[in-house]
Amino acid sequence: MCKVYVRKLLMLVSFSLWFCNHLYAQKILPKFEMRAVWIATIDNIDWPPSAGLSTEEQKSSFVRLLDFHQKIGINTLIVQIRPAADAFYPSPYEPWSQFLTGKQGIAPSPFYDPLEFMITETHKRGMEFHAWMNPYRAVSHLRNASISKDHITRKHPEWFITYGEKKYFDPGNPYAQKFVLDVVSDVVKRYRVDAIHFDDYFYPYPIPGKVFPDYHSFLKYGKGRKRDDWRRSNVDSIIFRLYRTIKVANKDCQFGISPFGVWRNQDKDPRGSVTQAGPTNYDFLYADILLWLQKGWIDYVTPQLYWEIGHPAAEYQLLVDWWSRNTFGKNCYIGLGPYKAGSNAAWNDKTQLPRQIEKIRGTPNIMGMAFFSSKSLEKNLNGWSDSLRNNYFHEPAPPPKIP
Numbered sequence: 001m002c003k004v005y006v007r008k009l010l011m012l013v014s015f016s017l018w019f020c021n022h023l024y025a026q027k028i029l030p031k032f033e034m035r036a037v038w039i040a041t042i043d044n045i046d047w048p049p050s051a052g053l054s055t056e057e058q059k060s061s062f063v064r065l066l067d068f069h070q071k072i073g074i075n076t077l078i079v080q081i082r083p084a085a086d087a088f089y090p091s092p093y094e095p096w097s098q099f100l101t102g103k104q105g106i107a108p109s110p111f112y113d114p115l116e117f118m119i120t121e122t123h124k125r126g127m128e129f130h131a132w133m134n135p136y137r138a139v140s141h142l143r144n145a146s147i148s149k150d151h152i153t154r155k156h157p158e159w160f161i162t163y164g165e166k167k168y169f170d171p172g173n174p175y176a177q178k179f180v181l182d183v184v185s186d187v188v189k190r191y192r193v194d195a196i197h198f199d200d201y202f203y204p205y206p207i208p209g210k211v212f213p214d215y216h217s218f219l220k221y222g223k224g225r226k227r228d229d230w231r232r233s234n235v236d237s238i239i240f241r242l243y244r245t246i247k248v249a250n251k252d253c254q255f256g257i258s259p260f261g262v263w264r265n266q267d268k269d270p271r272g273s274v275t276q277a278g279p280t281n282y283d284f285l286y287a288d289i290l291l292w293l294q295k296g297w298i299d300y301v302t303p304q305l306y307w308e309i310g311h312p313a314a315e316y317q318l319l320v321d322w323w324s325r326n327t328f329g330k331n332c333y334i335g336l337g338p339y340k341a342g343s344n345a346a347w348n349d350k351t352q353l354p355r356q357i358e359k360i361r362g363t364p365n366i367m368g369m370a371f372f373s374s375k376s377l378e379k380n381l382n383g384w385s386d387s388l389r390n391n392y393f394h395e396p397a398p399p400p401k402i403p
Contacts, residue, residue, distance in 0.1 A: 030361070030367075030397060031397065032367065032368075032397060032398055032399065032400040032401065033075075033367065033368040033397040033399070033400065034075070034076060034331070034333040034367055034368025034369060034370065034399050034400055035073055035074050035075045035076065035368060035369065035393055035397070035399075036074065036075070036076035036077070036078050036130070036302075036333065036368070036369070036370035036371070036399075037069055037074050037076075037077060037078065037370065037371045037372075037373065037374050037377060038078045038080070038132065038258075038370060038371070038372045038373045038374065039065070039077055039078065039079040039080060039132075039373070039374045040080050040083075040372075040373050040374070041079070041080040041081070041083050041088060041097065041099050041100070042080060042083035042084065042099060042134075042140060043099065043140070044099055045373060045375065046065070046373050046374040046375050047061065047062060047065055047079075047374070048061060048062075048099070048100065049061055051098060051099050051100065051101065051102040052101055052102030052103075054109075055108050055109065055110050055111075055112050058100070058108065058114065059112070059117060062114075062117070062118060062121065063121060065374060065378070066121055066122060066125065066127075067125075068377075068378060069127075069374070069377070070125050070127065071389060072377065072385050072388045072389040072393060073388055073389060073392070073393020073394070073396065074127070074371075074388075074393070075126075075127050075128065075396070075397065075398060075399050076127060076128040076129075076130060076194075076370075076399050077118075077122055077127060077128070077129055077130065078130040078132045078197050078258075078370060079118060079129065079130070079131065079132055080132040080133075080134070081115055081131050081132060081133065081187070082094070082131075082132075082133040082134060082183070083097060083099060083134055083137070083140065084097075084134065084137050084138060084139060084140040084145075085137070085138040085139075085151065085152055085153070085169070086098065086099075086104055086151070088100055088114045088115055089113055089114060089115035089116070089187070089191070090107070090113060091183070091186065092186065093152070093179070093182060093183050093186065094151070094152065094183065095148040095150055095151055096108075098145070098146040100114065102146075103146050103148075104145075104146040104147060104148040104151065105146075105148030105149070105150060105151075115131075115187075115191055116191065119191060119192055119193065123192070126398075128194040128195070128399050129192075129193055129194055130193065130194055130195040130196075130197040130254075130256065131187055131191070131193040131195065131196055131197060132197040132198075132199065133183075133184065133187075133196065133197070133198060134198075134199060134201055135169075135180060135198050135199075135201065135202060135238070136168050136169040136171060136176075136180070136201060136202065136203075136204075137166060137168060137169075137201055138152065138153050138160055138166075138167045138168055138169055139153060139166060139167035140166060141165060141166070142162070142165050142166065142167060143165065152179065153167055156175070156176075156179075158173075159173050159175055159176040159179070160176075161212065161213055161214055162213075163204055163207065163210065163212055163213065164204075164207045164210065166204070168204060170214055170217050171202065171203060171214075171231065171234040171235060171238070171286075172214055172217035172218060172221055172222075172230065172231070172234045173217050173221075174221070177234075177237065177238050177241070180238065180242075181238070181241055181242060181245050184196055184242060184245060184246065185245050185246075185248075185249050188245075188246050188249035188250050188253050189249045189250070193253060194253065194254060195253060195254035195255065195256050195299070195300075196242070196246055196253065196254070196255050196256070197256045197257075197258065198242075198255075198256070198257050198258070199257075199258050200258060200259050200260045200281075200285065200287070200304060201285075202235045202285050202286060202287045203231055203235070203284075203285050203286045203287075204285075205279055205284065205285070206279060206284055214231075218230060228283075228286065231286040232282070232286045232287075232288055234286070235285075235286050235287050235288070236288060236291060236292070239257075239292050239297050239298065240295070240297050242255060243255050243297045243298060254299040254300060254402055255297075255298050255299050256298060256299055256300040256301065256302060257287075257289065257292070257298050257300075257301055257302070258301075258302040258303070258304055258335055258370070259281050259285075259287055259289045259301065259302075259303055259304065260277075260279065260280065260281050260285060260287075260303070260304060261277075261303045261304045261305040261306065261307070261314060261319055261335070262275050262277035262280045262281065262314060262319070263280065263281050263282055263289050263290055263326070264280050264281070264282040264283060265277055265280060268280075268282075268283060269282070271290070271326075273318065273319055273322040274318060275313060275314045275315070275318070275319065276312075276313040276314070277313060277314050289301060289303075290326060290328075293326070293327060293328040293330050294328045296328075296330075298330065299330065299331065299402045300330060300331035300332065300333060300402070301323075301327070301330060301331075301332050301333075302332075302333045302334070302335050302370050303319070303323050303332075303334065303335060304335035304337075304372070305319050305320065305323075305334050305335055305336065305337075306335065306336070306337030306339075306340060306372070307319070308340070308344075308346035308347060308352055309346070309352065309355060309356065309359075310346065311346075316356060316359070317359055320334060320359055320360065320363050320366060321363065323365075323366070324363045324364055324365045324366055325365075327365045329403060330403070331367050331400055331402060331403070332365055332366055332367060333366070333367060333368045333369055333370055334356075334360050334366060334368075334369050334370075335369070335370050335371075335372060336353065336356055336357075336369050336370070336371050336372070337371075337372055338353055338371055338372075338376040338377060338381055338382075338384050339372055339373060339375075339376040339381075341353075341376065341381035341382045341384070342381070342382075348382075350382045350383060350384075352382075353382070353384045353387070354384075354387055354391075354392070357369065357392050367400045368399070368400065
């Protein structure tokens with residue numbers, strides 16, 4: 001009887017410890033935590049529900065989206081305001097987006113400023129608004145894109161490179177860089193955005209069997225360097241200049257990057273992660289995130305870790321730990337992928353996302369998370385939005401301050 005009693009007591013203590021730890025991860029929240037969601041406008045992924053809606057329909061659908069995210073505990077919206085060298089606001093540089101009005105260059109009617117409206121409504125609810133811009137994508141679908149006569153690809157075709165089914169600014173062209181800087185500066189000067197947010201698309205992801213054809217600008221501006229080094233220097237240059245441009249326009253505006261989740265594999269660099277990622281930031285996208293963090297050229301980083309716990313080539317927990325060791329004192333938030341729900345056995349597991357959140361909260365130097373994307377949370381896939389509202393985000397917390 002004594003042995004049975006002791007065994008039951010040990011089991012009870014063990015369960016109690018697990019339950020307390022689990023409860024702590026859910027209920028005892030950090031004082032500050034990034035709880036962000038990406039709102040993708042390209043192809044009307046998240047908002048507006050479709051192109052060409054009336055002004056009132058656009059406004060009401062955004063308010064509904066905003067109210068939903070406030071209800072589940074989100075404190076920051078990352079809204080795509082420049083998906084393809086076009087604008088969700090009246091811009092002196094780029095035409096109105098086709099994803100807003102159905103045809104590029106056509107303003108909303110009755111006229112309003114969607115960006116100003118979104119910022120006002122977001123701030124009204126005590127939430128931050130991060131203006132998400134794609135740096136170099138100029139035409140997203142060559143076959144069916146609506147391209148206005150005043151689009152920059154028509155004004156300066158020599159600045160652009162066609163690769164696959166898309167058209168990109170040439171990152172090696174200094175005039176193209178200057179144009180992007182002017183676009184960003186204009187937004188920061190005229191709007192009360194809390195941050196400028198760039199995603200992972202610098203040089204494009206490689207297309208098998210196709211070389212990105214930037215040989216003309218390489219011959220003109222390469223100055224004897226290896227092409228890979230020259231490409232990285234082009235991206236380094238615009239990141240440094242963007243940081244300086246943003247801070248001159250508004251010193252309180254943050255600059256954040258959400259890169260691909262693997263900087264470099266360790267078989268290429270001892271500083272890299274123990275992963276086997278195909279593309280990587282450094283070797284394929286020519287984005288040296290560690291350099292930007294080390295130099296202080298960005299305020300925060302949000303690596304996109306859309307892999308599951310136990311993934312054979314890019315293990316989620318391993319990568320969270322790697323980024324934790326490589327923040328260089330900057331704020332680091334983890335990009336999570338609830339859109340993956342149901343995509344395989346791991347993402348059928350309803351505990352997958354909660355366990356990822358608990359890993360974030362149990363890891364030093366990781367100060368929150370961002371979810372891709374809004375629609376997956378609105379659909380409450382695997383009941384995860386309910387989990388956020390009832391457990392993980394039940395108690396409010398503001399976004400972290402920038403050091």
